[in-house]
Amino acid sequence: MRLIDLSALWRINLWVTFCFALVTLACAGLLLHQAVADVERELQATEAVVEYLSDTAVRDPASLQPRLTQSLRHVRVHWLAADEAARIPAQAGLDAWLGRQLFGERHNSSRLLDLSDGRRVLIAVDTRDAVADVRDALQQLLSVCGLALSLSLLTIRWAVRRGMGLLDELLQALRQVSGGQLTARLREAGLPEARQLAEHFNRMAATLEQAQADNAQLTQALLAVQEQERTHLAQTLHDDLGQYLAGIRAQVCLLRMVADQPTVVEQTARALALNCERLQQGFRALVHDLYPVALQHLPLAEAFGLLVSQWQASQGIDCRLRVGEHLPLLPGASRTHLYRLLQEALTNVARHADASQVRVRLQRSAKGLRLLIRDNGCGASQPQRPGVGLHSMAERARSLGGELRILSRPGGGWALALNIPLEV
Structure with missing residues (x-):
């Protein structure tokens, strides 16, 4: 039964995990779809910000200070040396891969500016914050789903173990009943379903026990009836039919002795006929008791x-x-x-x-x-x-x-x- 317990538990866990995986994938797909749509709108607004900062820096270079631009979202202001290449350092890792998968090259617009005060600056749209937001949302979703899955599996394990304990008791009781121990009973405790199952099993076992006792009593009664029928048959054959046969035999012997006495012969013949008729009636009654000949x-x-x-x-x-x-x-x-x-x-x-x-x-x-x-x-x-x-x-x-x-x-x-x- 323990093997059945483990097998059933593993099958249930696999099915629950599969269902959670499908639900998680569906939720992740919906989340990504909504997040990409939201981020697209933010990045479009960010492009307008890049244009505004570029125009402002051209008109008033002093207004563009590093301490003011270092905390901007979705915008990167990169100050360059005179001989430095005009590009933002490439990003590697999961965020960069996820950004390429979600946004491609659609929002890589940038503006390289040579300011009137001699500084050189590159202002560009940066998707790293958007990718980080999407990644954090996915991590939160996976964490919630993982926690829910863990709680579900623990609850299922507890419930299955408890249910399998009842099945262990039921299987043991059924083995006892199949082995002839009809006194086996289940404890009527626990959940309402368990009490109902135990009540029905105990009622079934009590009925089987009573039926076994009735069968034993009926078997004894049938044996007694059989012996009574045999005794009745033996008494009928001995006391009734046997006496007629003995009388007939004696009368036959008498006929041999009185063959020269016609009167005695006639009386003996009438007695023989009467005994034969009674013998025939006795046989008919006996046969009728054994089988209803009238039905034929x-x-x-x-x-x-x-x-x-x-x-x-x-x-x-x-x-x-x-x-x-x-x-x-x-x-x-x-x-x-x-x-x-x-x-x-x-x-x-x-x-x-x-x-x-x-x-x-x-x-x-x-x-x-x-x-x-x-x-x-x-x-x-x-x-x-x-x-x-x-x-x-x-x-x-x-x-x-x-x-x-x-x-x-x-x-x-x-x-x-x-x-x-x-x-x-």
Whole structure:
């Protein structure tokens, strides 16, 4: 994470520096443009001053004194010896180069005067003061921009370091969660954004921890249900079907012994037929518990009607089914999920609802198929923690691609609504 920290910090610094450089260049260009325009006006006025000083020196040489002309801006008065060349010493360095770039040779006008008092003087326009002004302005601009850039980079470094510290904690917590340590939590402190991030992460971790606990509990419940089903199957095979098979075997042996007694043979044959019929009924009930065979041979509405009538007969609870017309066709897997969901819902009503009346409605809706199951039982004010039955129904609804809603209120019973979207 530290490598990510440094990499992100360097990228941010480079982008900020690049932006400051562009802004500085733009400001420098504007400053130079304005400064050159201002200096051009000053130098034009300076040329008029040079002309005025020259005319004045010619008329009255005594008025032109060195102590009066040494502090003039943009004007250089250079006193020459009789044999000295008539030129101002050339300037070198940054100022001279900048002056040539900005003004060229446009303001190099000069006047060489031989005064009546014997002195010789050269009066000329000098751009060194103008260049110095432009240079000072550029230096001030660069200093301000450099100071602003430094402060910005320091502020960014502080902010990024602080933000990366939060990301370090978040990454460490995520590693703990991915490793199965769902008890990891973040400190809810610092900036509002950091507190909000920590709050959402802690809520997510708590939800995952609760889901893990629920899954463990459901796994244990499913294992217990599996063992109960196996025990029930073994008891059915041993106590019910096994006894019939033992009786049939004994009756077959008896037939061999009483073959010469027609009356006994007839009685034994009737007992054999009765035992075979009960054995067949037991196998049908067992197969029906394992798989709804009616779905293979009956339409969905008739299979639902058979299930409701059998449940009503076994539970003694009034249950009425209302099936709409023109139901959509469902594939085999979807029919099984829908049938099992109704079966599980009726089982929950018998176990927990304390109801005396149940209404089941299966009909086509605007978006697909709708199943509604309502009872007049005790209901509940708050949904209890979903058990194996509710989770089973939720998973079947998810397999159907539908939405399962369970509603209840004290004394108002339970209502289960399943909406299955179907393609038109």
